[in-house]
Amino acid sequence: MPVFKAEGVILRRQTIGEADRVLTLLTREHGKLRAAARGSRRVTSRLGGRLEPYTRARFLLARGRTLDVIAQVEVVDAFAGIRADLMRSAYAAYVAELADRFLPERDRHEDVFALVCATLGALDLAGEDEAELVTLRFALHLASALGYRPRAGECVGCGRPLPRGGGPGERWAFSPALGGALCPGCAGRNQEAVRTAPGVLAMVAHLLRAPSGQPIRLRIPREQRADLARLVQAHLEYRLEGRLRAPAVIERLRALPPPA
Ligand SMILES: [Zn+2]
Structure with a gap:
């Protein structure tokens, strides 16, 4: 043979x-x-x-x-650090599911291979919140490598840039179908778009720019963190035309009380 x-x-x-x-x-x-x-x-x-x-x-x-x-x-x-920790394992499973479901067999993607290796290396050392950001960064970079880079820095409808300082009180949106952010004016005409704060879209833009493999030191309020995770998941599921399994497992794990 x-x-x-x-x-x-x-x-x-x-x-x-x-x-x-x-x-x-x-x-x-x-x-x-x-x-x-x-x-x-x-x-x-x-x-x-x-x-x-x-x-x-x-x-x-x-x-x-x-x-x-x-x-x-x-x-x-x-990656002994991943195996030793339930949450890190769950995020590694998310990374693996994305790579498995988005890539066809026998189609060489050296950049995606490097992305997966760098992400597992970062997960190996990450705390719980950082593990989530590392995984979402991977999801966004994978989408970019496959031609689905979301546009988060400005409205895809009219080009208006995200307001500086998060635009307190403004409700922006993200449209998986259009692949990007929508300002309050344009969001009203897109019922399928997910409503979100401009600060969450700014985080998507930040993660898209952040080099993979490096640690992420960002403090994000709990509510925005959940919004960010849902937005990234919606973007990928739209392209996949199917549901991802790993995010639901992660949600259940995160809802468990911490070990006494
Ligand atoms: Zn607009």
């Missing part, structure tokens, strides 16, 4: 039968691909412990008839 090498991140892991797993990898060289890890659920497996979700590794793969097969794994980064 011909073999090939690829560096990749494990986006998803499914169990097949008694001992096998199928992994969805996002690789630098070949884009997204699915590969079988034979016998990886057995206790004695050499591969098993190294095939955790979100692990970044160098893979040696053999071309199979239906699925490629993983022959060797050399871990580059296991």
Whole structure:
């Protein structure tokens, strides 16, 4: 069987039968691909412990008839900080879901691979609120890389710039269908647009400019944080023409009382 090498991140892991797993990898060289890890659920497996979700590794793969097969794994980064924390894991799952659902198989996207790696690196060290911002920044950068960069700095209807200092009392909106912000005047004609404060749109503009992989030191009031998360989710779900699963899981986790 011909073999090939690829560096990749494990986006998803499914169990097949008694001992096998199928992994969805996002690789630098070949884009997204699915590969079988034979016998990886057995206790004695050499591969098993190294095939955790979100692990970044160098893979040696053999071309199979239906699925490629993983022959060797050399871990580059296991992101132990993500695995040790439930909230970080939930945000990593959001990142992985976005990459998995937006990218077609075998379509090379080296910039998205770099974005995913930088984001997992930032999540590995992040506190709860920062983990959310790191994830939303990833979602916005992914949308940009795929041609859906939202316009948040000015109204997409008339070009009016966002008011400085948040424009107290003004109600702006965000239209997933138009892919951008709407001023109070233009928002009235778009019933599907999500109403929001100009300050939230300013945060979207800020995250679009913020380099991925770097820490985010932003303090955001709780209400605006929830608004921001909903807005980003609405933008991506419109493009996906479907619902994302990870945000609901995160909402449930965040609603739990903190451990005593
Ligand atoms: Zn306008």
